[in-house]
Amino acid sequence: MTSAPNHEQKVVAAAQWLADQKEPPAMVVPMIRERFSLSALEACDACALAQKYRTIRRAFG
Numbered sequence: 263m264t265s266a267p268n269h270e271q272k273v274v275a276a277a278q279w280l281a282d283q284k285e286p287p288a289m290v291v292p293m294i295r296e297r298f299s300l301s302a303l304e305a306c307d308a309c310a311l312a313q314k315y316r317t318i319r320r321a322f323g
Contacts, residue, residue, distance in 0.1 A: 273304050277311035281319070286312075 276298040280286060287293045291305045300308065 269304065272298050272300060273308045273311065276300060276305070276308035277315060280308060280312035281315035 276294045279297075280290065280294060290309060291302065294300060294308055295302065295305045298305075298308070
């Protein structure tokens with residue numbers, strides 16, 4: 263079992279990477295699961311967080 267801070271760091275790192283992509287990959291969940299060693303739930307959390315990052319960037323530059 264992973265510790266909570268490590269879990270959060272991996273999810274945030276995946277979200278930041280995903281938010282920085284010009285075009286999100288076609289099969290994003292499997293890709294970030296493999297790239298960042300995430301569970302399916304963590305990958306979905308990262309996708310949701312990445313969308314929040316994109317929205318904030320558009321709103322506040």
